[in-house]
Amino acid sequence: MxxxxxxxxxxxxxxxxxYDLKRAFDERFGHDRPLHYGQVYSTxxxxxxxxxxxxxxxEAGGGPERKRYAITDAGITDxxxxxxxxxxxxxxxxxxxxxxxxxxxxTDRDASSLLDTQRSEHLRLMRELTRRKTHGDLADQLxxxxxxxxxxxxxxxxxxxxxxxxxxxxxxxx
Amino acid sequence: MSATPTPSPAHAPDAAPHADGTSALLHAEGxxxxxxxxxxxxxADFSIRAGxxxxxxxxxxxxKSTLLxxxxxxxxxxxxxxxxxxxxxxALSDAQRSALRRGDFGFVFQFGQLVPELTCLENAAxxxxxxxxGRKQAEAQARQWLERLEVDDIRHHRPGQVSGGQGxxxxxxxALAARPSVVFADEPTGALDSLNGERVMQLLxxxxxxxxxxxxLVTHEARxxxxxxxxxxxxxxxxxxxxxxxxxx
Numbered sequence: 001m002x003x004x005x006x007x008x009x010x011x012x013x014x015x016x017x018x019y020d021l022k023r024a025f026d027e028r029f030g031h032d033r034p035l036h037y038g039q040v041y042s043t044x045x046x047x048x049x050x051x052x053x054x055x056x057x058x059e060a061g062g063g064p065e066r067k068r069y070a071i072t073d074a075g076i077t078d079x080x081x082x083x084x085x086x087x088x089x090x091x092x093x094x095x096x097x098x099x100x101x102x103x104x105x106x107t108d109r110d111a112s113s114l115l116d117t118q119r120s121e122h123l124r125l126m127r128e129l130t131r132r133k134t135h136g137d138l139a140d141q142l143x144x145x146x147x148x149x150x151x152x153x154x155x156x157x158x159x160x161x162x163x164x165x166x167x168x169x170x171x172x173x174x
Numbered sequence: 175m176s177a178t179p180t181p182s183p184a185h186a187p188d189a190a191p192h193a194d195g196t197s198a199l200l201h202a203e204g205x206x207x208x209x210x211x212x213x214x215x216x217x218a219d220f221s222i223r224a225g226x227x228x229x230x231x232x233x234x235x236x237x238k239s240t241l242l243x244x245x246x247x248x249x250x251x252x253x254x255x256x257x258x259x260x261x262x263x264x265a266l267s268d269a270q271r272s273a274l275r276r277g278d279f280g281f282v283f284q285f286g287q288l289v290p291e292l293t294c295l296e297n298a299a300x301x302x303x304x305x306x307x308g309r310k311q312a313e314a315q316a317r318q319w320l321e322r323l324e325v326d327d328i329r330h331h332r333p334g335q336v337s338g339g340q341g342x343x344x345x346x347x348x349a350l351a352a353r354p355s356v357v358f359a360d361e362p363t364g365a366l367d368s369l370n371g372e373r374v375m376q377l378l379x380x381x382x383x384x385x386x387x388x389x390x391l392v393t394h395e396a397r398x399x400x401x402x403x404x405x406x407x408x409x410x411x412x413x414x415x416x417x418x419x420x421x422x423x
Contacts, residue, residue: 148397
């Protein structure tokens with residue numbers, strides 16, 4: 001995720017101090033990975049240098065945490081372009097799960113057990129996200145659903161691989 | 175909403191050790207079942223405790239439904255045994271097993287389980303009436319569950335007049351109305367869209383947990399299984415309890 005574009009987008013809703021920006025980011029997008037203050041201030045310095053934000057006011061006391069930032073016209077254009085550019089779909093062709101499976105088969109280890117262990121681990125996380133979703137608001141539900149759909153896709157792949165394990169073993173050992 | 179229905183003392187969660195030395199509510203031991211020359215179940219050994227939601231997962235044709243039918247005493251295993259509260263199901267008479275399925279067990283299937291001639295309320299009240307309660311009492315009890323499942327407003331409709339999601343909620347209410355100790359759910363969301371399916375799962379598992387009932391949930395969908403506490407995986411007829419796997423509580 002582009003942190004600078006996200007912070008810029010938040011600034012478009014109105015000028016904010018650095019700590020307000022961090023709080024808004026963490027509330028909406030941080031979830032398990034909140035921003036460090038250092039990240040906010042280094043990002044704002046860069047945006048300032050590039051003319052995408054400006055200092056709207058400085059409170060007495062000095063220090064970067066006292067600055068209030070506002071987005072510039074160039075910043076608004078930057079956000080506009082970022083939102084209009086589609087994200088590249090993840091091709092998922094580099095899979096650690098697949099690599100582990102092939103290596104297990106190549107080295108005559110128990111590939112079936114590897115798939116079982118992975119399935120349990122995926123389900124464990126899916127249960128956790130399902131609990132969180134059940135008790136969360138709509139925003140929570142949507143972010144959890146995003147993760148759940150991806151985990152479900154992994155699980156379907158694990159099932160497919162388990163069903164074709166004998167055939168795959170023959171192919172990789174050829 | 176009215177107060178949450180609670181289990182009657184006769185069906186309260188039973189965690190006390192049984193004759194077999196386990197605290198299992200339901201215990202499967204060496205289950206095998208063959209239909210003709212086709213092995214449907216080739217080994218199942220696990221226990222389910224009161225209040226647990228256990229997903230039975232596996233690909234189509236793996237033996238999931240056969241396992242559920244054996245656990246519920248619907249079909250007898252060729253070998254092995256199922257203990258319910260320490261009692262061997264195959265040692266019971268047909269009448270005793272039927273009584274168990276009426277009183278102690280609740281069932282939810284994929285579709286086609288509601289009686290089309292009865293209203294949703296009458297459907298939900300059916301197991302309570304079969305257990306011997308009068309109509310007024312049975313319907314009052316059923317209404318508590320219809321409210322809990324958010325379908326009390328359609329109680330006077332017949333199944334043909336309600337949506338698939340509503341019908342399935344009525345079926346869940348019916349399964350829980352007689353305050354069973356175990357709810358057997360075979361692909362309960364299979365005929366529903368994703369949002370409706372999730373809501374049904376949420377309501378089913380919440381209501382079952384609150385009432386102390388165990389749920390045996392057959393599903394091939396991971397998102398449905400994610401509402402469970404743990405999973406049993408069936409592949410080629412062999413059922414394996416995955417709670418022993420790393421990372422699983």
